[in-house]
Amino acid sequence: MEINEQHHGVERTMRALVQHSHGGPKDQSLTTDQRRPTPGAGEYLIRVGAAGVNFADVMQTRGTYAGGPQAPYVAGFEAAGEIVAVGPEVADALEVGAHVVGAGPGAFAQYMTMPAAEALAVPSGWTDAEALGLVLNWATALAALKPLGEVERGDAVLIHAAAGGVGQAAVRLAHHYGARVIATASPAKHGTVKALGAEAVLDSTRPDLTAEITRLTGGVDLVLESVGRATFQVSLAVTQPFTGRIVVFGAASGNAGLTTHDLVFTHPVQVKGLHIGTLAAAAPSIYGELLAELDTLIAAGVYLPGTPQVHPLSEGPAVLRELEAGRTHGKHALDPWR
Ligand SMILES: NC(=O)c1ccc[n+]([C@@H]2O[C@H](COP(=O)([O-])OP(=O)(O)OC[C@H]3O[C@@H](n4cnc5c(N)ncnc54)[C@H](OP(=O)(O)O)[C@@H]3O)[C@@H](O)[C@H]2O)c1
Numbered sequence: 001m002e003i004n005e006q007h008h009g010v011e012r013t014m015r016a017l018v019q020h021s022h023g024g025p026k027d028q029s030l031t032t033d034q035r036r037p038t039p040g041a042g043e044y045l046i047r048v049g050a051a052g053v054n055f056a057d058v059m060q061t062r063g064t065y066a067g068g069p070q071a072p073y074v075a076g077f078e079a080a081g082e083i084v085a086v087g088p089e090v091a092d093a094l095e096v097g098a099h100v101v102g103a104g105p106g107a108f109a110q111y112m113t114m115p116a117a118e119a120l121a122v123p124s125g126w127t128d129a130e131a132l133g134l135v136l137n138w139a140t141a142l143a144a145l146k147p148l149g150e151v152e153r154g155d156a157v158l159i160h161a162a163a164g165g166v167g168q169a170a171v172r173l174a175h176h177y178g179a180r181v182i183a184t185a186s187p188a189k190h191g192t193v194k195a196l197g198a199e200a201v202l203d204s205t206r207p208d209l210t211a212e213i214t215r216l217t218g219g220v221d222l223v224l225e226s227v228g229r230a231t232f233q234v235s236l237a238v239t240q241p242f243t244g245r246i247v248v249f250g251a252a253s254g255n256a257g258l259t260t261h262d263l264v265f266t267h268p269v270q271v272k273g274l275h276i277g278t279l280a281a282a283a284p285s286i287y288g289e290l291l292a293e294l295d296t297l298i299a300a301g302v303y304l305p306g307t308p309q310v311h312p313l314s315e316g317p318a319v320l321r322e323l324e325a326g327r328t329h330g331k332h333a334l335d336p337w338r
Contacts, residue, residue, distance in 0.1 A: 010036065010045070010047070010084050010085070010111065011036060011110075011111075012035070012036055013032075013033045013034060013035060013036060014032075014034050014035075014036045014109055014110040014111050014336075015030065015031070015032050015034070015109065015110050015313060015336055016030075016031055016034035016074045016075075016106065016108060016109035016110070016313075016336070017029070017030055017031075017074065017075045017076065017108035017109070017313060017316045017317070017334075018030075018031050018034065018072055018073070018074055018075065019060070019061055019069075019071050019072060019073055019074075019075045020071055020072050021071050021072075022061070022062055022063030022071055023061075023062075024058075024061050024062050024324070025058065025061050025317045025318075025320035025321045025324065026317065026321075027061070027071075028061060028075055028316065028317045028320065029317070030313060030314045030316075034074060034109060036110075036111045037106060037111060037112060037113045038087075038113070039085055039086065039087030039113045040087050040088075040113065041087055041088050041089040042087065042088075042089050042090055042115055042116055042117065043087040043090070043104070043113040043114060043115055043116060044083045044085070044086055044087065044090070044093075044094075044100065044113065044114050044116050044119060045083070045084050045085040045086075045087070045111060045112075045113055046079060046081040046082065046083060046084065046100065046104070046111065046112050046113070046114050046119075047081050047082045047084045047110065047111055048079045048080075048081040048107060048109060048110055048111060048112055048128075048336050049079075049080055049081040049082065049099070049127070049128030049129065049335075050079065050080050050081070050127075050128040050129035050132055050308070050310060050333045050334070050335060051076045051078060051079040051107040051108050051109075051132075051333060051334045051336065052076075052078035052079065052080075052107070052132040052133060052136060052165075052308070052331065052332075052333055053076075053078075053316070053319050053320065053323060053331075053332040053333060053334060054077075054078055054136055054165065055164070055165075055250065055252055055323060056068075056077070057075060057076060057077070057320055057323075058320055058323050058324045060075070060077075061075070061320060069105065073105070073106070074105070074106030074108065074109050074112075075106070075107075075108040075316065076106060076107030076108030076109070076112075076316075076334070077103050077104065077105060077106075077107050078102075078103050078107055078132065078135070078136050079101070079102070079103075079104070079107035079112055079114070079128075079132075080099065080100065080101035080102075080122055080128035080129070080131045080132050081099065081100070081112075081128055082097060082098070082099050082128075083095070083096050083097065083098050083099075083100060084096060084111070086116075087113070087116075090116045091116075093116060094116075094119070094121065098121060099121070099122040099128060099131075100114065100119035100120060100121055100122060101119070101120055101121075101122050101128070101131040101132060101134050101135065102114050102115075102118045102119035102120055102135055103115075103118055103135060103136065103277065104118070108313065108316055108334055108336065109336055110336045110337065118135070118277075118280065120134060120135065120291065123298055123305075126305045127305070129306070129308055129310050129333050129335075130305035130306050130307070130308075131305070131306070132306055132308055132331060132333050133165060133169065133306045133308070133331050134294065135276070136165070136166075136276070137165045137166045137168075137169045137331065138169045138173075138294055138297075138303060139276055139287075139290050139291070139294065140166050140169075140249060140274070140276045141166050141167075141169035141170035141173055141224075142169075142173060142290050142293060142294065143274055143276060143279055143286075143290055144170065144224050144247040144249055144274055145157070145170065145173055145174055145177065145179075145222070145224070145247075146177075146290075146293070147286050147289070147290070148245070148247045148272045148274055149222045149224070149245055149247050149272075150222075150245060151174060151177050151179050151221075151222055152177075152178075152179075152221070153177065153178030153179070154178060154179070154180070155179045155180070155220075155221035155222055156179070156180045156182060156216075156217040156218075156219075156220040156221050156222075157174045157179040157180065157181055157182070157220065157221065157222045157223075157224070158182050158183075158184070158213060158217075158220045158222070158223045158224070158235065158238060159171055159174065159181060159182070159183045159184070159198075159223075159224045160183075160184045160204060160223070160224060160225060160226055160227045160231050160235070161184070161185065161204075161226050161227050161250075161252060162181075162183035162184060162185045162189075162193045162196075162198065162201065163185040163186070163189035163190075163192045163193050163329050163330065164185075164226075164328070164329075164330070165330065165331045165332075166226060166249075166250075167183070167185070167193075167224075167226070168192070168193075168196060168330055168331075170224050171183060171193060171196040171197060171198050172196050172197065172302070172303075173297075173302075174197075175196065175197030175198070176297075176302050179222075180199050180217070181197060181198040181199055182198070182199060182200050182202070182213055182216055182217060182220065183198040183200070183201045183202070184201070184202050184203070184204035184209070184227075184231065185201055185203075185204070186203065186204075186326060187203050189329050190203075192329055192330070199216075200216055204227065204230065204231055204234075205230075209234050210233075210234050210237045210238055213234070213238045214237075214238055217238070219238060219239065219240040219241075219244065220238050220239055220240065220244060221240055221243065221244055221245070222244065222245045222246075222247070223235040223238070223239055223244075223245070223246040223247070224247055224249070225246050225247065225248045225249070225250075226248075226249050226250030226251070226252060227250070227251070227252050227253050228248075228250065228251025228252060228253050228254055228255055228256045229251065229253045229254035229255060229256045230253035230254075231253070232248075232256035232258075233256070236258070236262070236266075236267040236269065237267070239267070239269045240269070241267075241268050241269060242268055242269070242270075243270075244269045244270065245269070245270045245271075245272060246269055246270070246271045246272070247272050247273075247274055248271065248272070248273050248274065249273070249274040249275065249276075252326075258271065306331055307330075307331075308330070308331040308332055308333040309330070309331070309332050309333070310332075310333045310334070310335050311332065311333070311334055311335070312334070312335060312338040313334050313335065313336045313337075313338065315334070316334050319332050319334070
């Protein structure tokens with residue numbers, strides 16, 4: 001389809017948050033005259049209605065996200081918004097004017113490009129902000145629990161960082177699938193996690209964490225591990241030998257190690273890695289099943305419209321600093337038009 005540069009009055013420059021170095025969120029700043037991107041083959045041009053803030057954004061500001069952008073770059077990678085132009089070679093393109101949610105480079109801006117193959121329609125009746133998290137948070141939580149975690153009714157599931165964006169989705173889903181949820185989170189966030197259906201919420205820094213989880217469960221069937229260094233030894237120690245699964249999809253506190261010796265002699269458990277973008281590309285049939293399951297969960301009212309805290313674009317660096325310090329609850333988003 002022909003790209004009309006003037007379509008919908010799309011401006012040639014825009015407001016955006018630019019990351020200038022790999023020195024962290026402090027080196028990210030607002031610019032008002034960033035050149036608007038042009039959609040390439042297979043891409044939509046999106047007028048961003050809301051951009052999701054994720055822990056991966058923090059990692060990108062420090063250059064620790066594998067394959068992440070090199071500074072300087074327009075920050076952010078998750079957004080929901082309106083399609084204002086369609087690049088060439090988009091199979092089964094949605095119409096200009098449709099609202100989509102997904103991932104692509106430079107989401108902390110008024111306009112971004114998004115690979116059409118990874119864009120999902122915003123559920124009918126939902127705002128852009130309410131649709132954030134569909135791919136990044138819910139699909140990740142679902143992949144960790146179901147195809148990888150093989151969760152069964154009655155399983156004891158340990159979910160770390162349970163008050164976070166992925167964590168809250170995971171607690172709700174695990175509860176929905178009939179699992180017993182044991183969660184960890186900072187003390188100030190325990191009420192939030194309890195309200196989502198967790199049986200017990202523990203401070204991840206308590207020294208007797210392994211003993212307490214073992215006392216409550218007799219050993220867990222599944223761990224959702226996204227904290228890394230600070231929790232991984234506990235995760236290994238509380239998992240049922242042989243039948244227990246640990247799904248690793250993040251390392252918010254830093255990297256943790258596991259040796260072949262550990263797996264043979266001290267922790268004979270099943271350890272599985274997960275990156276949702278890689279899963280979508282490398283295992284499209286599993287990813288397709290996840291998306292179908294998300295549709296079912298939306299129709300059943302298990303997955304409700306999200307309620308992110310939406311901040312003006314200029315507050316992005318401050319939100320990233322709070323996320324990095326572990327001080328946020330739930331999902332945060334940026335409105336590039338405020
Ligand atoms: N592999 C994938 O495809 C994929 C996709 C999405 C997200 N992720 C990963 O999933 C995790 C959650 O992502 P999110 O965006 O939803 O973030 P989030 O959970 O909202 O924020 C991270 C949370 O981790 C906890 N945490 C524990 N130790 C920490 C430390 N030393 N520094 C900072 N935080 C610490 C904090 O919760 P408490 O204060 O409650 O401990 C913090 O709020 C991240 O590790 C992210 O990289 C992976």
